[in-house]
Amino acid sequence: MGRYVxxxxxxxxxxxxxxxxxxFLMVNVMGDPIAGLCGDRACDPATAxxxxxxxxxxxxxxxQYLTYMGNVFTGDxxxxxxxxxxxxxxxxxxxxxxxxxxxxxxxxxxxGITFGVITGLRRGRPIDSTVLLLTLVVISVPTFVxxxxxxxxxxxxxxxxxxxxxxxxxxxxxxxPGLVLASVSLAYVTRLTRTSIAENRRADYVRTAVAKGLPxxxxxxxxxxxxxxxxxxxxxxxxxxxxxxGAIVTERIFNIHGVGYQLYQGILRQxxxxxxxxxxxxxxxxxxxxxxxxxxxxxxxxxxxYA
Amino acid sequence: MRGATHAKWAACAVTVALAATACGGGGSSSxxxxxxxxxxxxxxxxxxxxxxANTNEVQGGKVLDMVFRGLKRYxxxxxxxxxxxxxxxxxxxxxxxxxxxxxxWTFSNGEKITAKSFVDxxxxxxxxxxxxxxxxxxxxxxxxxxxHPDTGSATATTxxxxxxxxxxxxxxxxxxxxxxxxxxxxxxxxxxLPSEFYTNHSAWLSKPIGxxxxxxxxYTKGSEMSLRTWDKYPGSDKAQNGGVxxxxxxxxxxxxxxxxxxxxxxxxxxxxxxxKNVKSDLSGRYINTPAGIIQTLAFPFYKPEWNTAGAKKxxxxxxxxxNRPQITKTIFADTRTPATDWxxxxxxxxxxxxxxxxxxxxxxxxxEAKKMIKEGGGIPGGQLKITYNADTGSHKEWIDAICNNVxxxxxxDKACVGNPVGTFADFRNQIxxxxxxxxxxxxxxxxxxxxxxxxxPLYYTNxxxxxxxxxxxTFDKLVNEANADTDTASAVQKFQQAxxxxxxxxxxxxxxxxxxxxGYSDRISNVALNPFxxxxxxxxxxx
Numbered sequence: 001m002g003r004y005v006x007x008x009x010x011x012x013x014x015x016x017x018x019x020x021x022x023x024f025l026m027v028n029v030m031g032d033p034i035a036g037l038c039g040d041r042a043c044d045p046a047t048a049x050x051x052x053x054x055x056x057x058x059x060x061x062x063x064q065y066l067t068y069m070g071n072v073f074t075g076d077x078x079x080x081x082x083x084x085x086x087x088x089x090x091x092x093x094x095x096x097x098x099x100x101x102x103x104x105x106x107x108x109x110x111x112g113i114t115f116g117v118i119t120g121l122r123r124g125r126p127i128d129s130t131v132l133l134l135t136l137v138v139i140s141v142p143t144f145v146x147x148x149x150x151x152x153x154x155x156x157x158x159x160x161x162x163x164x165x166x167x168x169x170x171x172x173x174x175x176x177p178g179l180v181l182a183s184v185s186l187a188y189v190t191r192l193t194r195t196s197i198a199e200n201r202r203a204d205y206v207r208t209a210v211a212k213g214l215p216x217x218x219x220x221x222x223x224x225x226x227x228x229x230x231x232x233x234x235x236x237x238x239x240x241x242x243x244x245x246g247a248i249v250t251e252r253i254f255n256i257h258g259v260g261y262q263l264y265q266g267i268l269r270q271x272x273x274x275x276x277x278x279x280x281x282x283x284x285x286x287x288x289x290x291x292x293x294x295x296x297x298x299x300x301x302x303x304x305x306y307a
Numbered sequence: 308m309r310g311a312t313h314a315k316w317a318a319c320a321v322t323v324a325l326a327a328t329a330c331g332g333g334g335s336s337s338x339x340x341x342x343x344x345x346x347x348x349x350x351x352x353x354x355x356x357x358x359x360a361n362t363n364e365v366q367g368g369k370v371l372d373m374v375f376r377g378l379k380r381y382x383x384x385x386x387x388x389x390x391x392x393x394x395x396x397x398x399x400x401x402x403x404x405x406x407x408x409x410x411x412w413t414f415s416n417g418e419k420i421t422a423k424s425f426v427d428x429x430x431x432x433x434x435x436x437x438x439x440x441x442x443x444x445x446x447x448x449x450x451x452x453x454x455h456p457d458t459g460s461a462t463a464t465t466x467x468x469x470x471x472x473x474x475x476x477x478x479x480x481x482x483x484x485x486x487x488x489x490x491x492x493x494x495x496x497x498x499x500l501p502s503e504f505y506t507n508h509s510a511w512l513s514k515p516i517g518x519x520x521x522x523x524x525x526y527t528k529g530s531e532m533s534l535r536t537w538d539k540y541p542g543s544d545k546a547q548n549g550g551v552x553x554x555x556x557x558x559x560x561x562x563x564x565x566x567x568x569x570x571x572x573x574x575x576x577x578x579x580x581x582x583k584n585v586k587s588d589l590s591g592r593y594i595n596t597p598a599g600i601i602q603t604l605a606f607p608f609y610k611p612e613w614n615t616a617g618a619k620k621x622x623x624x625x626x627x628x629x630n631r632p633q634i635t636k637t638i639f640a641d642t643r644t645p646a647t648d649w650x651x652x653x654x655x656x657x658x659x660x661x662x663x664x665x666x667x668x669x670x671x672x673x674x675e676a677k678k679m680i681k682e683g684g685g686i687p688g689g690q691l692k693i694t695y696n697a698d699t700g701s702h703k704e705w706i707d708a709i710c711n712n713v714x715x716x717x718x719x720d721k722a723c724v725g726n727p728v729g730t731f732a733d734f735r736n737q738i739x740x741x742x743x744x745x746x747x748x749x750x751x752x753x754x755x756x757x758x759x760x761x762x763x764p765l766y767y768t769n770x771x772x773x774x775x776x777x778x779x780x781t782f783d784k785l786v787n788e789a790n791a792d793t794d795t796a797s798a799v800q801k802f803q804q805a806x807x808x809x810x811x812x813x814x815x816x817x818x819x820x821x822x823x824x825x826g827y828s829d830r831i832s833n834v835a836l837n838p839f840x841x842x843x844x845x846x847x848x849x850x
Binding site: 155163 | 353356364438455456529531555556567571731739749751
């Protein structure tokens with residue numbers, strides 16, 4: 001187990017370097033960001049040259065990348081164009097997005113798995129068909145439609161929530177945005193759990209458990225659900241990264257100043273420092289989430305062993 | 308055992324979620340009314356650090372307008388430059404100016420404002436090593452080329468043209484005649500700065516200190532700024548409310564939704580999609596007034612094919628092919644006004660705006676347009692490619708509409724196409740690298756309400772924003788004469804003559820003047836936009 005973790009951690013290094021290099025090159029291809037800094041007029045050449053050298057943009061891409069990575073390993077992610085340290089931007093953006101993601105994941109786990117178990121045990125019954133139909137609707141409606149409708153009805157017409165989340169983004173204001181963000185994944189979790197449960201219901205160990213005369217609750221939670229959760233956990237694990245990076249639509253609608261907002265702003269202003277910094281952290285989140293998922297397999301299914 | 312903990316954990320989470328939703332509802336507009344009432348207003352994240360000489364966009368400018376007062380201030384209604392901190396500005400030759408400031412003004416931290424507060428601030432703004440994006444505003448002052456050379460390093464750190472005479476007087480020597488120089492001094496870049504700006508720069512940036520009607524109570528970068536009325540403000544334009552909370556919105560649609568939900572008092576950028584509902588949504592609390600912004604199509608005069616006598620006819624023909632009233636009505640919902648000259652209505656007739664100066668060249672006339680383009684030898688290169696940046700604004704729509712006009716006039720489906728560029732920065736790159744082969748979108752937001760600002764930076768030979776590199780000796784001569792003229796009225800006339808030269812050569816096609824649009828809640832009144840399309844915050848009354 002320990003060796004497995006170490007091996008996986010070591011594997012992360014090339015992935016990490018490759019991913020950041022790719023992002024770095026992509027942002028660089030977009031051209032000279034200084035040209036867009038002075039609004040609808042040309043920057044005066046002396047100031048532009050000075051800014052270029054200050055942000056290291058006058059060096060070759062390789063030199064820029066090496067300096068950047070060197071700085072990253074000392075915890076310095078550079079400075080955004082508005083004079084703020086990228087680490088400060090991260091400090092304000094990541095907690096908000098993490099809160100939003102946690103809300104979304106909690107919804108996915110609670111609602112998704114509950115519905116999945118219920119429908120999986122009652123396959124073909126009316127409740128199963130209803131939930132299946134509902135999830136189909138949720139999957140086919142894009143997030144921004146759900147988001148805007150929720151905002152219009154709950155926020156403006158009925159006044160139940162605030163249409164825009166305040167800058168500090170307290171947990172209670174993130175419930176509805178979190179639900180909107182979770183909606184599509186939630187439907188997938190329901191369907192995954194349902195299929196998995198339905199399949200494992202006929203497995204030998206479940207039949208054995210039933211034959212032993214174990215209480216129904218214990219059979220479902222300990223035996224059936226635990227084994228059925230493997231594909232679901234895989235999905236949720238990869239979804240963590242996707243939610244954090246992909247929250248941009250939800251964050252825009254509800255005015256949440258999180259990672260999506262900073263990334264959008266960074267891309268619009270061609271601010272390579274911000275974009276590369278944030279994506280670097282997101283890459284790490286993805287990698288760690290994947291590792292945790294892999295380790296969870298062994299917890300869920302004792303037959304899985306790592307060496 | 309594990310089952311039990313699972314269930315307990317889930318139950319807790321549900322309880323928390325439910326409890327949280329329950330307290331999530333309800334509005335939270337705080338504060339009383341009257342002169343103590345605080346209003347909230349939409350804001351965008353400023354692109355640059357909030358330094359007076361480093362702020363060149365509306366969002367940062369908004370704050371500077373509340374926190375700073377300079378020598379002059381532009382009247383929010385008429386746009387005329389009026390003395391604020393200046394008691395008099397004297398000159399006999401339009402080169403040497405003696406500026407006397409009023410006594411009794413202080414910064415909000417108590418520091419006295421003296422002639423030195425201005426001179427130091429201007430020197431800081433001009434100094435190359437400070438990277439100030441508005442440094443070129445000091446370019447008219449003698450010694451600028453030493454402090455801020457185009458290439459290489461600076462040989463001086465202070466402008467030789469600035470001299471402090473005593474606490475209340477300083478002199479300015481320009482490097483060329485510029486009679487309307489005093490009227491430029493209302494621009495934020497010329498604001499005075501307290502000594503803390505230099506001694507404790509990062510602290511100042513995190514909470515700027517100025518001398519305007521408001522002080523900054525708190526500033527969370529990228530999210531919110533709370534401004535409160537400064538009780539000891541010595542000026543005549545004291546704030547009529549208790550303060551303003553500027554809230555950053557990631558999307559102007561959300562700001563608009565918040566306004567209709569009653570959580571926000573003022574939105575100064577109505578999203579395009581809402582323009583057709585805004586009148587009924589806000590029942591009269593909608594403002595749509597001209598601002599000092601004009602949109603034009605510029606041409607690459609560095610390409611020989613655009614710099615011929617024939618191409619001139621083609622340019623005039625293209626201008627005639629554009630149906631301005633129809634585009635401003637259908638695409639912009641009347642938030643643009645068809646342009647008939649190269650300035651802006653906010654200047655007023657006395658300031659140099661002359662409706663109809665463009666004449667028949669800017670009037671929709673497809674038959675004449677076709678004739679002119681034919682006579683001029685057709686579109687250079689055979690096809691008109693109009694370049695624009697596709698990342699912001701709704702440039703695609705109106706460019707397509709213009710192309711449609713041109714195609715209809717010429718009876719050719721492929722005569723004109725839009726040429727989108729991915730990002731604004733790349734668009735600017737291609738312009739400054741002289742890569743464009745056809746016309747491109749150009750916009751100009753005035754720095755100060757002077758006809759000079761609409762002509763010289765844009766069309767004078769090699770001027771800072773002359774992106775099309777149009778050049779004309781007669782135009783340059785007339786601008787020089789106008790700048791040297793000490794009499795304002797005749798200076799304006801000379802500028803208009805120069806504008807006539809621009810028209811006859813169609814150096815750029817004027818399209819429309821942009822309006823400022825804003826909406827507000829019924830909690831506030833007396834809301835107006837100034838000629839820069841920024842709300843006049845200090846005059847807003849809270850009920």
